[in-house]
Amino acid sequence: MTAQNNNGGRLIYGCMGLGGDWDSPDYGPGDVDAAAAAIEAARGIGITLFDHADIYTRGKAESVFGDVLAASPGLREQIQLQGKCGISLAEGGVPGHYNLSREAILERVNASLQRLRTDYLDILLLHRPDPLLEPSEVAAAVGQLMAEGKVRALGVSNMSAAQIDYLQDALETPIVANQLEMSLHKAAWVESSVLVNRQEGFDAGFPHGTIEHCVRKGIELQAYGSLAQGRYTGAPYASPTAADRETAGLLARFAEDNGTTPEAALLGWLMKHPAGISPVVGSSRPERIAACAGAAEAATSMSRIEWYSLWTAARGAAMP
Numbered sequence: 022m023t024a025q026n027n028n029g030g031r032l033i034y035g036c037m038g039l040g041g042d043w044d045s046p047d048y049g050p051g052d053v054d055a056a057a058a059a060i061e062a063a064r065g066i067g068i069t070l071f072d073h074a075d076i077y078t079r080g081k082a083e084s085v086f087g088d089v090l091a092a093s094p095g096l097r098e099q100i101q102l103q104g105k106c107g108i109s110l111a112e113g114g115v116p117g118h119y120n121l122s123r124e125a126i127l128e129r130v131n132a133s134l135q136r137l138r139t140d141y142l143d144i145l146l147l148h149r150p151d152p153l154l155e156p157s158e159v160a161a162a163v164g165q166l167m168a169e170g171k172v173r174a175l176g177v178s179n180m181s182a183a184q185i186d187y188l189q190d191a192l193e194t195p196i197v198a199n200q201l202e203m204s205l206h207k208a209a210w211v212e213s214s215v216l217v218n219r220q221e222g223f224d225a226g227f228p229h230g231t232i233e234h235c236v237r238k239g240i241e242l243q244a245y246g247s248l249a250q251g252r253y254t255g256a257p258y259a260s261p262t263a264a265d266r267e268t269a270g271l272l273a274r275f276a277e278d279n280g281t282t283p284e285a286a287l288l289g290w291l292m293k294h295p296a297g298i299s300p301v302v303g304s305s306r307p308e309r310i311a312a313c314a315g316a317a318e319a320a321t322s323m324s325r326i327e328w329y330s331l332w333t334a335a336r337g338a339a340m341p
């Protein structure tokens with residue numbers, strides 16, 4: 022069992038579910054224990070990269086993770102931490118907004134390091150494109166953080182090929198990752214690649230050429246929402262469609278035929294794509310994390326027909 026695919030994709034653990042409630046300002050020992058159990062389960066299936074953001078559970082995801090690190094000597098050196106900055110949640114009458122100014126990047130990264138109780142982030146992602154960002158300011162902040170040893174590599178999230186190039190022109194360090202929502206359910210990333218000459222392809226809402234651009238430039242494609250929030254794997258779901266039910270049935274059958282789980286089959290569908298997609302696993306439950314173990318193997322054993330059958334079932338329509 023390995024968390025690494027033969028085309029370069031790997032499983033990443035998403036920490037958004039750690040730290041308890043988004044609405045509560047505090048966390049307790051139970052939240053730290055839950056984080057420790059999730060981290061152990063993720064490491065148990067070979068995951069080494071942990072995905073954070075300063076805003077997850079309003080900073081508490083980083084805080085509980087920091088507590089686990091402090092209680093586990095040697096753990097920090099065995100894993101990689103990925104952080105994000107750039108989103109300011111609504112607070113005190115100020116609406117939610119984005120801020121990738123030099124000052125905001127420096128302040129947010131320093132606060133994340135404190136909460137995580139670590140000296141450095143292995144990767145810093147710019148969380149969302151801020152229309153007011155000045156590439157030279159991003160370059161100045163990132164250059165300073167790298168010179169101080171606080172950030173080792175830079176990536177982005179929710180960005181198009183054009184936005185990546187625009188930023189890259191000002192940077193001295195290569196952009197190493199782009200994290201986007203990509204799953205069998207949110208399949209605009211692959212719909213747009215097929216419907217290139219049809220209006221639906223543009224309506225799909227995924228920037229054309231971004232997948233290919235990232236592959237060509239060696240930028241890791243990280244997929245969030247990869248478990249489709251449990252839509253096909255047993256989450257209590259208000260109104261599943263016929264397409265949802267058919268997709269869930271196909272995943273269950275693939276799992277049974279291949280001695281794996283529906284979760285691994287779902288992630289395997291993403292990992293079979295030759296772009297080498299790295300799914301970010303967002304469950305905080307150890308048993309659900311463990312169920313993702315066979316994703317790389319599922320990708321290898323999934324046939325072209327099985328891959329297309331899953332896609333057509335989930336899209337609820339035959340290929341054009």
Ligand SMILES: NC(=O)c1ccc[n+]([C@@H]2O[C@H](COP(=O)([O-])OP(=O)(O)OC[C@H]3O[C@@H](n4cnc5c(N)ncnc54)[C@H](OP(=O)(O)O)[C@@H]3O)[C@@H](O)[C@H]2O)c1
Binds near residue numbers: 036178201
């Ligand atoms: N860059 C960005 O803009 C961005 C945006 C969103 C997320 N992310 C990252 O991506 C990670 C994953 O995102 P995500 O959490 O939206 O997507 P996900 O991995 O598809 O879904 C995980 C969520 O679905 C629930 N779930 C999954 N299977 C379930 C089932 N069978 N029954 C009940 N609930 C089930 C999990 O609950 P349990 O915890 O109870 O298992 C968890 O809340 C996050 O942790 C974060 O690191 C990044």
